Amino acid sequence: MEQVGLAATTDVTLWSLFMQAGLVVKLVMLGLIGASVWTWAIVVDKSVRFARARKQADNFEQVFWSGQSLEELYRTLSDRNPTGMAAIFVSAMREWKKSFERGARSPIGLQMRIDKAMDVTLAREAEGLEARLGSLATIGSAGPFIGLFGTVVGIMTSFQAIAGSKSTNLAVVAPGIAEALLATAIGLVAAIPAVIAYNKFTADAGKMTARMEGFADEFSAILSRQIDEKMQTRQAAQ
Amino acid sequence: MRGSIATSAALHVLVLAWAMISLGSPAHFEVADTEAMPVDIVPVEELTQIQQGDKKAPKAEKAAPAPTKRPDVVENAENLGENSVDLKTPPRPEAKPLEKESSAAPKAAETPVPTPEPTPQDKPELVDEKPPATPATEVAALPTPKAEVTPQPRPEPPKPETKTEAPPPPKEEPEQAEEKPIEKPDAEALPDKVPAPMAKPKVEPKPEPPKPVEQAKATPPAQTAKTPDRKADEGKKDAKKSASAKQSDFNADEISSLLNKQDSSGGGAKRSTQTAALGGKKTTGGSTLSQSDKDAIKQQIQGNWSIIPGIADTAGILIKVTLHLDRDGNIIGQPEISSSGGSDAARRTHEGGVRRAIMKSLPLKGLPPDKYDDWSEMVLNFDPSEMGF
Numbered sequence: 111m112e113q114v115g116l117a118a119t120t121d122v123t124l125w126s127l128f129m130q131a132g133l134v135v136k137l138v139m140l141g142l143i144g145a146s147v148w149t150w151a152i153v154v155d156k157s158v159r160f161a162r163a164r165k166q167a168d169n170f171e172q173v174f175w176s177g178q179s180l181e182e183l184y185r186t187l188s189d190r191n192p193t194g195m196a197a198i199f200v201s202a203m204r205e206w207k208k209s210f211e212r213g214a215r216s217p218i219g220l221q222m223r224i225d226k227a228m229d230v231t232l233a234r235e236a237e238g239l240e241a242r243l244g245s246l247a248t249i250g251s252a253g254p255f256i257g258l259f260g261t262v263v264g265i266m267t268s269f270q271a272i273a274g275s276k277s278t279n280l281a282v283v284a285p286g287i288a289e290a291l292l293a294t295a296i297g298l299v300a301a302i303p304a305v306i307a308y309n310k311f312t313a314d315a316g317k318m319t320a321r322m323e324g325f326a327d328e329f330s331a332i333l334s335r336q337i338d339e340k341m342q343t344r345q346a347a348q
Numbered sequence: 349m350r351g352s353i354a355t356s357a358a359l360h361v362l363v364l365a366w367a368m369i370s371l372g373s374p375a376h377f378e379v380a381d382t383e384a385m386p387v388d389i390v391p392v393e394e395l396t397q398i399q400q401g402d403k404k405a406p407k408a409e410k411a412a413p414a415p416t417k418r419p420d421v422v423e424n425a426e427n428l429g430e431n432s433v434d435l436k437t438p439p440r441p442e443a444k445p446l447e448k449e450s451s452a453a454p455k456a457a458e459t460p461v462p463t464p465e466p467t468p469q470d471k472p473e474l475v476d477e478k479p480p481a482t483p484a485t486e487v488a489a490l491p492t493p494k495a496e497v498t499p500q501p502r503p504e505p506p507k508p509e510t511k512t513e514a515p516p517p518p519k520e521e522p523e524q525a526e527e528k529p530i531e532k533p534d535a536e537a538l539p540d541k542v543p544a545p546m547a548k549p550k551v552e553p554k555p556e557p558p559k560p561v562e563q564a565k566a567t568p569p570a571q572t573a574k575t576p577d578r579k580a581d582e583g584k585k586d587a588k589k590s591a592s593a594k595q596s597d598f599n600a601d602e603i604s605s606l607l608n609k610q611d612s613s614g615g616g617a618k619r620s621t622q623t624a625a626l627g628g629k630k631t632t633g634g635s636t637l638s639q640s641d642k643d644a645i646k647q648q649i650q651g652n653w654s655i656i657p658g659i660a661d662t663a664g665i666l667i668k669v670t671l672h673l674d675r676d677g678n679i680i681g682q683p684e685i686s687s688s689g690g691s692d693a694a695r696r697t698h699e700g701g702v703r704r705a706i707m708k709s710l711p712l713k714g715l716p717p718d719k720y721d722d723w724s725e726m727v728l729n730f731d732p733s734e735m736g737f
Contacts, residue, residue: 124367124371143360143364146360147353147356149356150355150356150359151352152352153356154352154356155349
């Protein structure tokens with residue numbers, strides 16, 4: 111539109127390019143900048159969270175295998191709000207206590223209940239780890255397209271303006287196209303970190319989940335052995 | 349999460365601020381101003397089919413310049429004109445000849461003046477006259493020397509008449525005599541020795557035969573002969589002989605005789621025998637189809653010609669097509685097709701192919717309407733071996 115007419119005199123700094131752009135292109139650019147902000151927010155959040163989860167898991171495993179009494183450990187952990195492996199441990203222990211101490215009859219039923227409780231907790235924890243990774247994937251895949259849309263709209267308007275001004279001079283055409291291409295640039299700036307972060311955090315979440323599953327299986331085996339021992343002693347007592 | 353959003357937003361603000369500052373407008377390209385070069389596309393027929401006409405003549409079917417008068421034909425002449433040599437320069441109007449001749453003639457008459465002196469016979473006489481001549485005014489002395497001098501330098505036959513006439517003029521001319529010695533003392537003194545004999549044969553023959561009266565004027569030189577005598581007394585002693593000899597090569601009076609008096613002329617030598625005509629309306633830009641016009645027509649037909657592959661003996665076949673076209677480019681009647689070379693079967697096949705191609709490409713497009721006279725009947729030659737893809 112009129113920015114093409116001013117083409118000869120305007121400078122081409124980023125700010126002026128942004129201000130020259132049409133409404134649609136401006137909205138696209140703003141949306142992409144918002145997406146970028148969101149991407150980096152997730153990146154920061156996930157980095158912190160994964161680091162903390164890893165540290166907690168390490169600490170828990172150290173305490174768990176230290177030979178400390180499981181009853182004591184359960185008592186200390188259940189007071190806090192446990193996450194990760196601790197949450198799985200607490201949920202299993204809670205189910206164990208509820209069922210066994212009230213005098214469960216079937217060891218198989220008890221085993222299944224404990225496994226179910228651990229699965230549910232595991233799924234909840236894994237969901238927490240993978241939360242918002244989906245939006246990273248969306249930004250990574252859709253960002254370039256949104257930027258391209260802004261570019262196409264910008265180039266369209268700039269060509270319409272050229273048709274109006276009846277001049278094909280490159281100096282007239284260039285600013286409009288540069289301004290339109292800025293949208294694609296912002297889209298790529300938002301999308302590239304999103305894709306990288308998505309891949310990294312998906313892998314990290316997978317690792318954490320596998321580690322929790324491993325712990326759950328191990329703990330399930332331990333509990334199963336405990337159940338058998340308790341059942342034998344109880345039957346012997348009867 | 350709120351904290352990380354704030355962190356991210358702050359990070360973006362920082363990056364954008366840095367981008368605004370450091371990624372300011374990039375350096376502009378240094379573009380040297382280049383001048384656009386205008387290119388005109390000139391069809392060759394504008395040059396090859398120019399027709400020369402006469403602007404003032406009435407219109408006729410064919411343009412022709414005004415007829416030339418000279419009958420002799422100069423070969424390969426390109427420029428119209430009556431010249432004997434073909435020149436591109438336009439013919440010049442003839443200059444007025446009379447003025448030049450009249451101005452040239454008196455000079456020629458004056459030139460003989462020195463001639464009498466150099467002759468050896470003059471000198472002794474002049475010496476005798478000196479004593480009386482120098483004291484008296486020049487005018488008084490004039491009559492006597494003339495009579496004596498004039499006869500001697502000119503032993504030639506026509507002069508006796510001039511002698512009789514000679515005596516009267518001196519009275520009229522003393523004024524000239526007075527002027528001349530003053531103006532040209534050196535020049536006249538010099539010729540005594542060297543130049544005069546040289547000049548005589550060239551100059552004298554021209555003025556003498558046609559103008560006897562002027563010879564009377566020629567006589568006054570005798571007066572000038574005296575003045576050199578005076579100077580001979582004064583100047584000869586100065587031993588300027590060598591210097592005067594050099595100067596004597598240049599005689600201002602003889603320049604006219606050395607000049608080439610033939611007027612330079614221009615104009616071509618191409619003759620025209622037709623009546624002058626401005627030319628008709630059709631002749632702009634030539635009336636025959638240019639090569640590119642013909643190629644364009646051929647291309648239309650070739651585009652519709654589907655060559656049947658695998659025909660034996662295609663090489664050497666030439667197909668000649670004669671078309672009669674109306675002004676819309678449609679054919680009148682049937683195309684006349686004849687062919688040569690190759691086998692009969694192949695020829696027949698190709699003739700059919702050409703006929704179909706022509707019929708398919710009718711009406712022919714791109715034919716210049718102003719050249720209809722040329723393309724109303726068109727002969728096209730096709731070589732099927734060139735049609736291969």
